[in-house]
Amino acid sequence: MATERTDVDGVSVPTGHFIGGEHIPSETTFETRCPFDWDWKLADIARGTAATAHKAVTAAAEAFPIWSGYSVRDRAGCLNRLADLIEENKDDIATVECLDMAMLLESLKLRLVPRGALNFRNYADIIEAHEERVWSSKGTTNTVIRMPAGPAVIITPWNAPFMLSTWKVAPALASGNTVILKPAEWSPLSAAKLSDLINEAGFPKGTFNIVQGYGHDLGAALVADPRVKRLSFTGSPETARKIGHAAAENIVPFTAELGGKGPLMVFEDCDLEAAAKKAAGQFDDSGQVCLAGTRLLVQNGIMAPFLEKFHAFTDTHVMGDSRDSATTMTAMIHPEHFARVAGFVDRARANGDEIVRGGKVHKEGCLWYEPTLIRPKGNDSEVVQNEIFGPVLTIQGFDSEEEGIALANSTNYGLSGIVYTSSAERAERVGRAVRSGIVWVNCFLIRDLTAPFGGIGESGIGREGGDYALDFHADLKTLQIFEGSVS
Ligand code: ADP
Numbered sequence: 004m005a006t007e008r009t010d011v012d013g014v015s016v017p018t019g020h021f022i023g024g025e026h027i028p029s030e031t032t033f034e035t036r037c038p039f040d041w042d043w044k045l046a047d048i049a050r051g052t053a054a055t056a057h058k059a060v061t062a063a064a065e066a067f068p069i070w071s072g073y074s075v076r077d078r079a080g081c082l083n084r085l086a087d088l089i090e091e092n093k094d095d096i097a098t099v100e101c102l103d104m105a106m107l108l109e110s111l112k113l114r115l116v117p118r119g120a121l122n123f124r125n126y127a128d129i130i131e132a133h134e135e136r137v138w139s140s141k142g143t144t145n146t147v148i149r150m151p152a153g154p155a156v157i158i159t160p161w162n163a164p165f166m167l168s169t170w171k172v173a174p175a176l177a178s179g180n181t182v183i184l185k186p187a188e189w190s191p192l193s194a195a196k197l198s199d200l201i202n203e204a205g206f207p208k209g210t211f212n213i214v215q216g217y218g219h220d221l222g223a224a225l226v227a228d229p230r231v232k233r234l235s236f237t238g239s240p241e242t243a244r245k246i247g248h249a250a251a252e253n254i255v256p257f258t259a260e261l262g263g264k265g266p267l268m269v270f271e272d273c274d275l276e277a278a279a280k281k282a283a284g285q286f287d288d289s290g291q292v293c294l295a296g297t298r299l300l301v302q303n304g305i306m307a308p309f310l311e312k313f314h315a316f317t318d319t320h321v322m323g324d325s326r327d328s329a330t331t332m333t334a335m336i337h338p339e340h341f342a343r344v345a346g347f348v349d350r351a352r353a354n355g356d357e358i359v360r361g362g363k364v365h366k367e368g369c370l371w372y373e374p375t376l377i378r379p380k381g382n383d384s385e386v387v388q389n390e391i392f393g394p395v396l397t398i399q400g401f402d403s404e405e406e407g408i409a410l411a412n413s414t415n416y417g418l419s420g421i422v423y424t425s426s427a428e429r430a431e432r433v434g435r436a437v438r439s440g441i442v443w444v445n446c447f448l449i450r451d452l453t454a455p456f457g458g459i460g461e462s463g464i465g466r467e468g469g470d471y472a473l474d475f476h477a478d479l480k481t482l483q484i485f486e487g488s489v490s
Contacts (some may be wrong), residue, residue, distance in 0.1 A: 017244040021211075023058075023212070033216070035191055037103070045102055052249070056224035057322075081176075096176050096193050101194060104327060118169075142487055148176065148480045150480055156185070161190040171184075176211060181211070185225060188216065192211050197213065235467070259464050260418070261418075262392065265295060270429060272425045281315040281423070289335045289393060293418060310359075319331070322365055335393060354380060355380045359378050373488065374394045408437065
């Protein structure tokens, strides 16, 4: 039996599931380790089974009539209190996530954990400001009503787990749905820490449940439960297909954000320094970012000066302890993932792709891979077409704008795109032509929480963010009342 709490570098973390407002230990556990010091075992965490899934869905189903019956003001109150508590506990959440996933401590404290709090605050504001659409047509008054749908299962991946989970949980709760969150097994600690705050925020017991464990047993049982009314997933296309089958079986709406192979387009007229710096910045989290611009597409006329600047910026990366403010490039999450990334580069080499830089482990036995740039033999090379999710970028040249756009749109993915140009006309033209859920021009990762977010093709289905997520989580109803006298 797992101890109910454990100490992770001075932070007390619950090790069990959080179901029906209680921490529940488990007889079986899995361990989590620190990516930048793999010998450091951080914790043994409860490993859920199908029985855990059943229990959590039961708690969420029982809480649904209570939570969905809360007024918008009361729901917003709980969301805002949770946001306050996240801010109060920011340093502890940041510490465990830094150790668990190796994201930079400073960026967690300054950016990612506060953004998690903002996710809740933002949805509190949106539901309070929401006005139902009312209009008159054909002699009737029409009103669009968002009805809470039921328990929602939210399955999240191991990268940026805190920010990503809160981004999905907040609209579900704001909608009046109850939630079962299953974080990824490689980075469970920040969700465990979040479970400490839920009762204090005032949510009725069973409204927000968190279960820990693996996808193939616990996750599969959660998504297959017919009492679940919404499925929200971020992860790989392979898993999305399985969850999609479960969604089809139970006829349940489902959103999936599945990663990308974003182009980073560099045009001759751009600020080359800024573009090269941003390109080298794609190595920051060892490339474990679904929105990353991993395919550098550079106009041929500036290829040489671009490369010179790109190499100079890349040379400044510092690999080290993620708690250290000098570190810029974090370790990869897990030896299995490391081997997967290294495998891509090995196959690229065998395929005849040119390894321009990197292509090897930083130091034997560690989880850093050298920042790697590959010039592919052709656009059909595996490293161009498949998501690697590591510090591996490809570089391809193009002459005309049309050729660049064709390359940008030449994979099955479509999550994000980055364009560097100083021409307003080109920004508009290329921005509209690139097929992806978001295109950033002369910037990256700035996102308004009310904007839609999601992918095209293998990057996923559905949109989250702002009202889009609230529409997803609601059963929309049109109430139509005859305006004349009732005969
Ligand atoms: P990644 O490549 O990011 O690890 P995965 O799709 O393997 O992506 O995992 C993302 C999340 O999906 C994790 O929380 C994992 O436990 C969960 N998961 C994996 N397989 C299943 C499944 N069959 N059903 C439900 N969830 C799953």
